[in-house]
Amino acid sequence: MSHLHIQIIHGPNLNMLGTREPGHYGSQTLADIDEDLIQLGDKLGVRITSFQSNHEGEIIEKIQHLDAQGLIINPAAYTHTSVAIRDALLAVRIPFIEVHLSNIHKREAFRHKSMMVDIAVGVIAGFGSQSYTLALHGLHHLLQTKQS
Ligand code: DQA
DSSP states (O other): OOOOOEEEOTTGGGGTTTTTOOEEEEEEOOOHHHHHHHHHHHTTTTTEEEEEEEEEEHHHHHHHHHOOEEEEEEGGGGGTTOOOHHHHHHHHHHOEEEEEEEOGGGOOGGSSOOSGGSSSSSEESSSTTHHHHHHHHHHHHHHHHHHH
């Protein structure tokens, strides 16, 4: 069986984790989060690659050129606005999980809407950095069942 590859995409301002609004986003840095995902990937036998950008077009290009079987994406503020990222996800038809550190439904009304949630496999929000590892468990399980 070939090795699974899962891509992680982090959207705008997530490079500021660690110092950015720790009340909402915790104190772990993005590098810490990626490190945890790579370690969990090693245990599960999944190759993890990670990409962060503050630019909508770069995220779209990354999606268009994915060579992974699954995607975990925290589109950050673009979650609530980006028809273009939604369209890129539809174009490549990759199974993906939408992830948020904070529980967006507990916050301002403009964060309650997601442009991609209805085309995602699922969404995990509100568990801090653990939202990502929970997503990795879920997506790994899904892809394994698909492969076998
Ligand atoms: C976020 C929630 C978004 O509303 C916000 O714009 C972010 C981070 C989260 O992970 O909780 O930048 O996606």
